[in-house]
Amino acid sequence: MLKRTPLFELHQKLGARLVEFGGWEMPVQYTSIVDEHLAVRKSGGIFDISHMGEVLLTGKRAAIFLNHVLTNDIRKLAEGQGQYTLMCNERGGVIDDLYAYRLRAEEYLLIINASRIDDDVAWLQKQLAAFPDRDSIDLQNASARIGAVAIQGPRVVEFIDQCFPSCSHCGTLVARASDLAKNQIGEFHFFGQPAWVSRTGYTGEDGFEVVSPSETIAAIWSKVLATGHQYCLQPAGLGARDTLRTEVCYPLYGHELDEETTPIEAGVGFFVSLDKGDFIGRSVLAEQKAKGVGKKSVAFKMTDKSAPPRPHYPIWSTGANAAPIGEVVSGTQSPSLNIGIGMGYVKPEFAKAQTPIEIEIRGKRYAAVVVPKPIYRKPD
Amino acid sequence: MSNIPSDLRYAKSHEWVRVSGDTATVGITDHAQHELTDVVFVELPAKDRQLKAGDACAVVQSVKTASDIYSPVSGQIVEVNKALSDNPALVNSEPYGNGWFYKIKLSNPGEVNALLTPEQYKQQVGG
Numbered sequence: 001m002l003k004r005t006p007l008f009e010l011h012q013k014l015g016a017r018l019v020e021f022g023g024w025e026m027p028v029q030y031t032s033i034v035d036e037h038l039a040v041r042k043s044g045g046i047f048d049i050s051h052m053g054e055v056l057l058t059g060k061r062a063a064i065f066l067n068h069v070l071t072n073d074i075r076k077l078a079e080g081q082g083q084y085t086l087m088c089n090e091r092g093g094v095i096d097d098l099y100a101y102r103l104r105a106e107e108y109l110l111i112i113n114a115s116r117i118d119d120d121v122a123w124l125q126k127q128l129a130a131f132p133d134r135d136s137i138d139l140q141n142a143s144a145r146i147g148a149v150a151i152q153g154p155r156v157v158e159f160i161d162q163c164f165p166s167c168s169h170c171g172t173l174v175a176r177a178s179d180l181a182k183n184q185i186g187e188f189h190f191f192g193q194p195a196w197v198s199r200t201g202y203t204g205e206d207g208f209e210v211v212s213p214s215e216t217i218a219a220i221w222s223k224v225l226a227t228g229h230q231y232c233l234q235p236a237g238l239g240a241r242d243t244l245r246t247e248v249c250y251p252l253y254g255h256e257l258d259e260e261t262t263p264i265e266a267g268v269g270f271f272v273s274l275d276k277g278d279f280i281g282r283s284v285l286a287e288q289k290a291k292g293v294g295k296k297s298v299a300f301k302m303t304d305k306s307a308p309p310r311p312h313y314p315i316w317s318t319g320a321n322a323a324p325i326g327e328v329v330s331g332t333q334s335p336s337l338n339i340g341i342g343m344g345y346v347k348p349e350f351a352k353a354q355t356p357i358e359i360e361i362r363g364k365r366y367a368a369v370v371v372p373k374p375i376y377r378k379p380d
Numbered sequence: 381m382s383n384i385p386s387d388l389r390y391a392k393s394h395e396w397v398r399v400s401g402d403t404a405t406v407g408i409t410d411h412a413q414h415e416l417t418d419v420v421f422v423e424l425p426a427k428d429r430q431l432k433a434g435d436a437c438a439v440v441q442s443v444k445t446a447s448d449i450y451s452p453v454s455g456q457i458v459e460v461n462k463a464l465s466d467n468p469a470l471v472n473s474e475p476y477g478n479g480w481f482y483k484i485k486l487s488n489p490g491e492v493n494a495l496l497t498p499e500q501y502k503q504q505v506g507g
Contacts, residue, residue, distance in 0.1 A: 333420035
């Protein structure tokens, strides 16, 4: 039986096409992927992300524990700030990539991938059981009682304050939600209920994400949709979420990231703080940073007209000695650029921008080129 | 509700056929383009290729998936719609017009009578 979010009935009423994603029955699109994608780039879209998991950690030593299990340095976070970070195994392989927020002085919220909730919580509990100060730390998997939406696009800032008409009273203290800076989070009231609003997202656009108790999320969704209507906001599904994040090269767990791939190989070494002291996976990551890696994440654009590249298609070198050099992990037709784009892993000698490569699509090889990340940049 | 022109015949697999003399034009239905959404690439059969009814002969790529298209009739390809290579979205916007796939010289014109009538196809897709 697939799980459903608190917004499931609203998706049905909106005529969404529903698909299985990580054990959840989720909207893949309402109108069309391209339509919703372009709406987010131009004005705005609202996404149901209630399937994602939430873990709350509280206690005097919570930060020290988190710095032991996560790659980024949690001590950089002031109250009301968040950071992208990764959780690795002893081999440096990625258990999950996540956002960590410091809500209060000694309270942290982790937003984790839907498909990884069980593995993440089991791993965290196991590490906590072995942690010296475990009794001073409370760890709660709040995933089942918390809902979330992402409101993304350049015009969202024009109406977000109408949806949360108050100042924040916890986290980052601001007079209005639109005063939040990137990666800041504050607690607002939504008709008397708490709602955490952060200036974050997964689309490459400006935008906000809202986390609230499950009972409140449908009212928030409806309020935002109604308020944003005149700003051309529309509901957007997982299809557009995937093409949007692919254009800006954000990793998706199960594609760019898995337990056999390290953050260094994935090109997210910026979020690995080797100088913060020891943490799980550090020795492998430090060695890779110093000596190099066996495979490297690249972004590419098709230069031949072709069917879109898809995950698992082989990547080839070009020329007389053409040979397989890697594999596509994400691929699609870019709605913004109107060409095939993707990300893949190749041997490091082929990872430089402008390297010509070929993608094998349904038995035939088509020309492509390695490009710098992100593949899509907002026009100035 | 999808558009089902009354002057065409239909395959269960959602292709349409428009017969003119000994040649038929083939495309996919409004219902099919709606289900596939956002067509971004169409692979068409080579000119002169011989097809049997039911052969997989084209591939429609949407943002999410690739779908095979089956020839509703047998014969030899005499023309393919080159406009789809520059503008695959024609399949979405004009499925029965400029979004056609190929023209085929019928080797067994009687096959057309075995295809679904507009009423039968309407029933299949639920109105």
